[in-house]
Amino acid sequence: MTPLLEVKNLRKLFPLQTGVFERLGKMRRENGKVIVDVDRVHAVDDVSFSIAEGETLALVGESGCGKSTTGRVILRLLEPTSGQVFFEGQEITNLPDKELAPYRRKMQIIFQEPSRSLNPRDCVGEAIGEPLMVNGIIKNRKDRRQRVEELMEAVGLNPKMYSRFPHKFSGGEKQRIMMARVLSLNPKFIVMDEPTASLDVSLQAQTLNIFKKLQADFGLTYLFISHNLATVKYFCDRIAVMYLGKIVEIGDADQIFLNPIHPYTKALLSALPVAKPGSKRNVIELKGSVGNPVNPKPGCRFAERCPYKVADICRSVTPKLLDIESGHQAACHFPDNDLKVELPEVRLNVKRRIG
Amino acid sequence: MPVDKRKLKGKEPLPLLEVRGVQTYYYTDFGVVKAVDGVSFSVRRGEKVAIIGESGAGKSQTGMSILRLIPSPPGRIVGGEIIYEGVDLLKLPEEEMREYRGVHIGVIFQEAAQALNPVYKVGTQIADAYRVHHDCTKEEAWEKAVEMLRKVQISNPEQRAQEYPHQFSGGMRQRAIIALAMVNSPNLLIADEPTTALDVTTEAKIIKLINDLAVKEDKALIFITHDLAVAAGLCDRFLIMYAGKIVENSSAMQLFSDPKHPYAQQLLEALIDVSKSEDEIMAIPGLPPDPYNRPKGCSFHPRCRKVKAICQEVEPEMITIEGDRQVACHYYTDYQAPKLKVVSSS
Numbered sequence: 001m002t003p004l005l006e007v008k009n010l011r012k013l014f015p016l017q018t019g020v021f022e023r024l025g026k027m028r029r030e031n032g033k034v035i036v037d038v039d040r041v042h043a044v045d046d047v048s049f050s051i052a053e054g055e056t057l058a059l060v061g062e063s064g065c066g067k068s069t070t071g072r073v074i075l076r077l078l079e080p081t082s083g084q085v086f087f088e089g090q091e092i093t094n095l096p097d098k099e100l101a102p103y104r105r106k107m108q109i110i111f112q113e114p115s116r117s118l119n120p121r122d123c124v125g126e127a128i129g130e131p132l133m134v135n136g137i138i139k140n141r142k143d144r145r146q147r148v149e150e151l152m153e154a155v156g157l158n159p160k161m162y163s164r165f166p167h168k169f170s171g172g173e174k175q176r177i178m179m180a181r182v183l184s185l186n187p188k189f190i191v192m193d194e195p196t197a198s199l200d201v202s203l204q205a206q207t208l209n210i211f212k213k214l215q216a217d218f219g220l221t222y223l224f225i226s227h228n229l230a231t232v233k234y235f236c237d238r239i240a241v242m243y244l245g246k247i248v249e250i251g252d253a254d255q256i257f258l259n260p261i262h263p264y265t266k267a268l269l270s271a272l273p274v275a276k277p278g279s280k281r282n283v284i285e286l287k288g289s290v291g292n293p294v295n296p297k298p299g300c301r302f303a304e305r306c307p308y309k310v311a312d313i314c315r316s317v318t319p320k321l322l323d324i325e326s327g328h329q330a331a332c333h334f335p336d337n338d339l340k341v342e343l344p345e346v347r348l349n350v351k352r353r354i355g
Numbered sequence: 356m357p358v359d360k361r362k363l364k365g366k367e368p369l370p371l372l373e374v375r376g377v378q379t380y381y382y383t384d385f386g387v388v389k390a391v392d393g394v395s396f397s398v399r400r401g402e403k404v405a406i407i408g409e410s411g412a413g414k415s416q417t418g419m420s421i422l423r424l425i426p427s428p429p430g431r432i433v434g435g436e437i438i439y440e441g442v443d444l445l446k447l448p449e450e451e452m453r454e455y456r457g458v459h460i461g462v463i464f465q466e467a468a469q470a471l472n473p474v475y476k477v478g479t480q481i482a483d484a485y486r487v488h489h490d491c492t493k494e495e496a497w498e499k500a501v502e503m504l505r506k507v508q509i510s511n512p513e514q515r516a517q518e519y520p521h522q523f524s525g526g527m528r529q530r531a532i533i534a535l536a537m538v539n540s541p542n543l544l545i546a547d548e549p550t551t552a553l554d555v556t557t558e559a560k561i562i563k564l565i566n567d568l569a570v571k572e573d574k575a576l577i578f579i580t581h582d583l584a585v586a587a588g589l590c591d592r593f594l595i596m597y598a599g600k601i602v603e604n605s606s607a608m609q610l611f612s613d614p615k616h617p618y619a620q621q622l623l624e625a626l627i628d629v630s631k632s633e634d635e636i637m638a639i640p641g642l643p644p645d646p647y648n649r650p651k652g653c654s655f656h657p658r659c660r661k662v663k664a665i666c667q668e669v670e671p672e673m674i675t676i677e678g679d680r681q682v683a684c685h686y687y688t689d690y691q692a693p694k695l696k697v698v699s700s701s
C-alpha cells in the first residue's frame with residue numbers, strides 16, 4: 001500500500017548572512033571566475049521517511065535541528081533545496097501552484113507560535129470561520145456561527161468568546177483557536193508544530209485526547225513535532241529522532257522508549273524531567289553546547305558531543321540508518337554501545353494503543 | 356521533615372519583593388476581566404518561586420503587573436502594592452519605573468513577538484539593551500551580545516548574531532529572548548514560560564543557566580510555567596494560581612508530597628507518567644472558568660470533586676497552615692494522602 005506521505009532525500013540549506021567584509025574574504029578565483037564561498041545552515045540534510053494513513057509520526061530532536069523546516073518543506077511553505085515529497089502517491093515537489101491547491105487544503109499545519117498566525121483585527125469566530133468561507137465550505141453566516149461554536153467546544157474554548165479578539169486571549173487559548181481553525185477544513189494530514197507546548201498539563205491532556213478522537217473518527221494522519229517526550233510517547237505510533245538535520249533513529253514509540261540505540265536518543269530519554277523535587281537520576285550529559293548546523297564536518301554529526309566512545313570512523317564516515325529490528329533503524333557506527341538509560345520508574349511492559 | 360533552607364539563611368529584614376493584594380482588571384466591551392484578583396506573595400533574595408496554573412489563570416498578568424507592563428486601556432492595576440526593596444513600584448512615575456525594568460527586574464517574555472523586533476538583527480537588539488545601561492562602545496556591546504548568545508547555546512554565535520529573528524528556529528528565538536533578559540543581570544528575573552519551546556537536553560542547560568543567575572549574588576527568580584516537572588527541579592516555593600487568585604502557597608516538598616488545594620491535587624494527578632501505559636491521560640474535568648463570569652463562591656467549585664454546599668456560596672479565604680504555608684479551600688484537610696511517591700532530597 002502506498003503510504004499517505006513519503007519524503008525522499010529531502011534537503012534544505014539556508015545561506016548564512018555575512019557582513020560585506022567577510023564575504024570579500026571568502027572570494028576566490030576559479031578558472032577565471034569569481035566565486036564566493038557561502039556558509040550554509042544545513043537545516044534538513046538528506047531526510048527520508050514515510051507515514052501511513054491514520055498514523056502519527058513524531059519528529060523530536062534538539063532545538064534548531066530542522067524539525068519545523070522539515071514540516072514546512074513538506075507543505076511547500078518552503079521550497080526544498082533538493083529531494084522529493086509524495087502525497088497519496090503523487091509527487092508534489094514540483095507541482096505548479098494551481099495543481100498544488102487541492103493538496104494545500106488536505107495538508108494543514110499548526111504553528112509553534114500561535115499569535116503570529118492570528119490577525120489581530122479578526123474576532124475569534126471570524127478567525128476560526130475564515131477558512132470555511134474562503135473555501136466555500138459554508139456559505140451563510142448562521143451556519144458558520146454554528147459550526148464555529150462546535151469547533152470551539154471541541155478544542156475546549158467557551159463558545160461565548162465568539163466575538164472576542166485574539167490578543168485578549170492567553171497563550172494557551174490562542175493555540176486552541178488555531179486548532180479549531182485548522183480542523184474546520186477537514187484536512188487529511190496535519191503537521192503539528194509543537195501544538196501543545198504552550199498548554200498546561202490538563203489542557204494538554206484534553207487536547208491530545210481530542211486529537212486522538214478526531215484522528216480515529218476521520219482517519220487523520222499527523223506529523224507531530226514536539227520536544228516533549230512524555231506527550232510523544234502517549235500520542236504517537238512512531239518516533240523519528242533528528243539531530244542536526246538528519247534522522248538518527250526511527251522506530252515504533254515502544255521501540256524507541258524500550259530499546260533506544262543511538263547515543264543521542266539515549267541522552268534525550270535520560271534527561272526527561274521528573275515531577276519530583278530533588279529526585280536524582282543518571283542523566284547522560286552531552287558534551288559542549290547545542291550542535292552547529294553551519295557547514296557540518298564529514299562523519300557523524302553527533303561526534304563532537306557523543307557520550308559514547310568516538311572512534312576515527314565516527315569522524316570520517318557518516319553513519320547510515322541501519323536495521324536494528326523490524327521497523328526500527330538507527331544511524332550509529334556502534335549500535336551495540338552499552339550506554340544505559342535510566343527512565344523515570346521504567347516499567348518494561350509499555351503497551352499503549354489508541355483507545 | 357526536611358529542613359527548610361530558607362529559614363537557616365539568617366534574618367532577612369525585608370523580602371526583595373512583596374506583592375500585596377494586587378488587582379489587575381481589564382475593562383472590555385463584554386465586561387470586566389479580573390485577570391489578577393487580589394494576589395499576595397513575597398520573594399526573598401536567593402529564592403526561586405514558581406507560579407503554576409492553567410492557561411488563563413493570570414500568571415503572565417501577575418508578572419506583567421510587577422513590571423507595570425499592563426496595556427492601558429483596556430487594562431489597569433486597580434489595587435494593591437508592589438514593594439521592591441522598600442519602594443512601592445505602583446506609586447513611581449513612569450520614568451523612574453523604566454530604571455527598574457531591565458536592570459533591577461528583568462523579564463523573559465512568554466511570546467517572542469513581545470520581546471524581539473523583527474526588523475533588527477538579533478545581536479543588535481541584545482547589544483542595544485546592554486548599551487542603555489552600560490557605558491561602553493558599540494563593539495564592546497556587540498561582543499557582550501555574542502557572549503550572551505553563546506551562553507544560551509546558540510552555536511556559531513558570531514555569525515548567528517547577524518541574523519534576523521525569523522531566521523532563527525522557535526527554540527533559538529526563545530533562547531535569544533533569554534539572552535536579552537539576562538544581559539543586564541537583573542536582581543529579580545521574571546521568566547514567563549522560558550523553556551516551552553526547548554527539547555529536554557537544551558532545556559536542562561538553560562535551566563541551569565537561569566539557576567546559576569538566580570542563586571548567584573542572592574538574586575531571585577519568579578518562574579512562570581505550567582510545567583510542574585521543570586519547576587520541580589528548579590524552584591523552592593510554589594504558588595498555585597486559579598482564576599486570578601493564588602489558591603495554594605507551599606514549599607516544593609510540601610506541594611509534591613502533600614498538596615492541599617483540590618486543584619493542586621488534581622494538577623499533580625494529571626501529570627503524564629512515562630513509565631505507565633495509559634489510554635487516556637487524566638485531565639481535570641470541565642472547562643476553565645469564563646473570565647467574564649467567574650463562578651460564585653470558590654471559583655474552582657464546578658470542577659472540584661470535594662465540592663459541598665458552602666463552596667458554591669462562600670469564597671474561601673487564604674489561611675495559613677504549617678508555618679508559612681497557605682491554602683484557600685474550605686475542605687483542605689480531608690484529603691487522602693496522594694498516591695504519588697516522593698523521593699526525598701538529599
Ligand SMILES: Nc1ncnc2c1ncn2[C@@H]1O[C@H](COP(=O)(O)OP(=O)(O)OP(=O)(O)O)[C@@H](O)[C@H]1O
Nearest residue numbers: 168170171172381390410411412413414415416646
Ligand atoms: N488585553 C486583554 N483584554 C482582556 N482580557 C485579557 C487581556 N489580556 C489578558 N486578558 C485575560 O486575562 C486572563 C489572564 O491571562 P494571562 O495571560 O495572565 O494567563 P496565563 O495564566 O499567563 O495563561 P497561559 O498559560 O495561557 O499563558 C485571561 O483570561 C486573559 O484572557
Ligand SMILES: Nc1ncnc2c1ncn2[C@@H]1O[C@H](COP(=O)(O)OP(=O)(O)OP(=O)(O)O)[C@@H](O)[C@H]1O
Nearest residue numbers: 014043063064065066067068069522523524525526
Ligand atoms: N528562514 C530561514 N532563514 C535562515 N535560516 C533558517 C530559516 N528557517 C530556519 N533556519 C535555520 O535552520 C535551522 C533549523 O531550524 P528549524 O526551525 O527547522 O529548527 P527546529 O528543529 O524546528 O528547532 P526548534 O525546536 O528550536 O523550533 C536553524 O539553524 C535555523 O536558524
Ligand code: SF4
Nearest residue numbers: 300303306314332333
Ligand atoms: S557514530 Fe560515533 S559519534 Fe556518532 S553517535 Fe555513534 S558512537 Fe557517537
Ligand SMILES: [Mg+2]
Nearest residue numbers: 067068524525
Ligand atoms: Mg521548530
Ligand SMILES: [Mg+2]
Nearest residue numbers: 171414415465
Ligand atoms: Mg501566560
